[in-house]
Amino acid sequence: QAQLVESGGGLVQPGGSLRLSCAVSGFSFDNTVIGWFRQAPGKEREGVACTTRRDVTTAYADSVKGRFTVSRDPVKNTVYLQMNSLKPEDTAVYYCAAGWQAYGCLIRSEKYNYWGQGTQVTVSS
Secondary structure (H helix, E strand, C coil): CEEEEEECCEEEEECCCEEEEEEEEECCCCCCCEEEEEECCCCCCCEEEEEECCCCCEEEEEEECCCCCCCCCCCCEEEEEECCCCCCHEEEEEEEEEECCCCCCCCHHHHHEECCCCCEEEEEC
16 A cells, blocks of 8 residues: 655744655665645645655755755665755645656646655744
């Protein structure tokens, strides 16, 4: 049974940091891409970042580039999203997702087949 379990969300002050975790199980990581998405109330779901299985290729949304970093622990089958210099506009429910892409990775929702439950990130004083 394919499953992605997220953790690490919470409340943080502007300028602070959080690390989100996504534990992946139930399917092969061969040719598997992991993406991170977020959705704020009243807004469309937004692609944040993605990485190929072996971190050969990564991509980031312009809004988070230079502040967020995707990484992977192959022993734990866990993908991380390190978020630094957080801003109030980063407040959203964050989702990790898995799918297959032939070349590199794109942070487009239709490219992903399996989704986590989401974890709330709130950036506020």
